[in-house]
Amino acid sequence: MRHMRNLVCGGMILLAAAAGARAQSEATTLRGAVDDKLLIGAAVMSYQIEQPRLGALVAAQFNCLTGENEFKVVSLQPEPGQFNFGPADKIIDFAEQHNIKVVGHNLCWHNQIPAWEFADADGNPLPRDKALANLKAHIDTVCRHFRGKVIGWDVVNEAISDSPNEFLRDTPARKAIGDDYIEKAFEFAHEADPDAELYYNDYNDEEPGKREKVLRLVKMLKDKGLRIDGVGIQGHWQMHYPAPSVVDDAIVAFHNAGVKVMISELDIDMIPRRQTGAEVGATEKTGADPYPNGLPANLAEEQGKRYADLFKVFLKHPGYVTRVTFWGTHDGTSWLNDWPVRGRHNHPLLWDRQLNPKPAFFAVLKVLNETFGGHSS
């Protein structure tokens, strides 16, 4: 009898120990849950991380940051030869203090560039040599400045055409330099920072049409002996677009082409818009603003499920997706409050405007814990 009681007690101790171990292994933060096995990131502005509550949240939750705007060409070099590194350096300093990696975004794009980079005062394309010199000077200076401070660069952003019949978008850089502006950008970036990873980044590149064009570009760069480490799938998505299987197919296709896959700008739009994708210049004048006072609870739950389904796809093939970056932190920081329609109240991220975690946060955390079994919080 006494023997039996001892056994029961022993059993209870064992059960309690098991429960304790489980509680300990369930991390309460995203970065704790991934345990350094995935880069989990957010886009930030330097003034945001200076806000004490938001700064603390970012430091606790993320192991990777992207500058939302402050590493773009017009921010870093507004006037020829005049570089403004202040705001971007603040992000670098914050990241260093909190043991967070930084991704540079971006070196060459058709938006948020100074007009003089590829065009003259009348708006006509510069001669090729002059435009190439501007591209090289920017990439050289910027990549050298951030050497050892960023792990990689979105070298070229959104260079593929959205039109089914065209390969490349007709950007200011392409008009002035020609199709090889893309390879030149990769070449200059590698020369200036040989240790940095180099990425191609785009929206809608999970869709088969654009995906095939990105694959063609990756192959072209590789065939020329140029370094390209990864492809960014921006992930500016909606509740029912795209299907998880489409994302899965794209991840596998890019992996098979020999590059890392990064979900580089993730958000789930909760209010109506006419277009998919994320062409910054494609604004819409009017649009409904159905949830100005917060997202209804049932929709917040559905959003959590949508995020969980997507994360399961991201993590389905171990090692294929190396980074998932959200485009913002709390809902009030999202660019989707002003795009494609200005001044709306969107709810695309994991925290609400009061910085309370939403169902989407717990849904993502759960998938990360299940996948990585994180040990610390």
Ligand code: XIL
């Ligand atoms: C957006 C920023 O979030 C906004 O603040 C800015 O006004 C416009 O650009 N694809 C990209 C990002 O690669 O750089 C864009 O960021 C969103 C779409």
